[in-house]
Amino acid sequence: MGQVLDRIEQFAEEIRAEGVEGDKLMRLSDVSAKRLRDAGVIRMLAPKEYGGFESHPREFAETTMGIGAMDGAAGWVSGIVGVHPWELAFFDRKAQDEVWGEDPDMWMASPYAPLGVATPTDGGYILNGRWSFSSGTDHCGWIMIGAALGDAEGNRVMPPTLLHVLLPRSDYEIDPDSWDVVGLRGTGSKDLIVKNAFIPDYRTLRAEKVMNGMAAKEFGREQTLYNFPFSCIFPLGITSSLIGIAEGALGCHLDAQRQRVTVSGTAIKDDPYVLYAIGDAAAEIAASRAAILETVDRFWDMTEKKQEITFEMRAIGRRTQTAAAWRAVRAVDEIFARSGGGALKLSTPMQRFWRDAHAGLSHAIHVPGSIFHSSALTQLGGEPQGIHRSMI
Known part of the structure; x- marks a missing residue:
């Protein structure tokens, strides 16, 4: 784990508590936003000449997951707002100076x-x-x-x-x-x-130049980070926060079940059916994490070696990312259904993780139809057209 997440984890309990306030305010609390700002979350993908860290996308994803496990909204904002400095690195130098010249922590x-x-x-x-x-x-x-x-x-x-x-x-x-x-x-x-x-x-900037990598080349960004595929790094922050939310739900569920006894007098630790469901859900969430991080690592290595990441590879990467999101949220449903009536209480974080997970799954980047279509058609030797090439 990186230094940014280490700094954030010092305030994990506070961020969890501030999530309750954010839910009421319908925005991050000022304190939570300041914690993220002070930790440098939004600097992770920014260029070093403007005070950024130029972090490996894997570290960015793991940081977003870690924050999402504390508070879904804080993780979501970190993952989405955190990607924008990556693209600003391709804009005209004058634009970069306007945004970062006065404040390198500008969101x-x-x-x-x-x-x-x-x-x-x-x-x-x-x-x-x-x-x-x-x-x-x-x-x-x-x-x-x-x-x-x-x-x-x-x-x-x-x-x-x-x-x-x-x-x-x-x-x-x-x-x-x-x-x-x-x-x-x-x-x-x-x-x-x-x-x-x-x-x-x-x-x-022309959107197509951002998506096909020409914006980075025209600006002269030679770092591996800035030649990384847009169709991998943009969804990464969103799906990473969603997997973090699922991990937060799992952690909350485990905390609540350790001493729980059902109305029949059976301790959860002695119920083989619930134990199986918990184990299965935990495995699915872990698989989601591993899947998207494997894609990031593989694409990074290829980018660093200046190897082409083909349309087929990118389509499969998006399929992996989308499937990871759905897998993680289905797992949240399985554990929520076995959390007992106490999980419904607004005083517990479990219900917020459950709500946040489903809200996150509704993002357009998690719609599987055209992505699954494109990945399958490409693997069969076809050539997707129109909308089936979008965000790939």
Whole structure:
């Protein structure tokens, strides 16, 4: 484990307790956000010349898992907001100086979904739109969001051309009433509203260049980290936090079951059926962790050796990542169903882990349909097209 997680683990009990407050606030508490900031979670994938650590993606994933096991919302924000410095490393140097020059701990929210339209104008674009699910946004000073290129009338150009754009906090609004949900409440994943904001060219990137690795090459980033596949590193933070949530649920379940006796007078330690279910769930969660870390390690080694990571490999990697998420949440369901009525009480963390796990599984990055389709078709010698190549 790395130094960042070591620093966070000193406050594990406090972060668990602050998760209760975050659930009520529907955002991370200021104290929790400060703990993450002080530990350097969001610096892990940032370039060293701006105070970043350029950590191995495996260490980033393990850190996110560790935080998610303490508090699901804190892990989720760490995993999502933590990826954005990786991409900022490809933006024009002027943009990097704007974001990091004043504060190397600056947080950037998202989402990447192209829910707005960027209309070309002299020196850049005029952006309008509304974006949902901006995790951790209350604690961020910038956003990195997706937009579709528009024509002179503000209509989307077809076929679509997608951009990733940067805006400072002064250029967008946060809808304070847009986040009231059943799970991951503490992430504060509120809506963003942008009205006629000017974005200079240097604060934009073509999304396809980020996804195919050209953005890193054009900027001149030669480090292994920045030539790592986007379709592996972007989902990594999200799924790692979800696996951490599952590990947190398992730990909470074990703590509650050690001395538990059922209404029939049977100690859980003497119930072979429950013991089997616990063992099976624990094995599934461990398998999920191992699966995504193996992909990260293998892709890292290939990137370092400048070997091509083919579309088929990336598709299988996404299949592995998506399946890991579903496997882990199914395991959470198995242990939650055997936790007894006490797990339903809002005073216990078990119910929050269960809610957070299901909320995390609903993220678009965990939708298996097109990913499983693409991986299977590719292995059969086919050539996926259109949506079946998305995020691979």
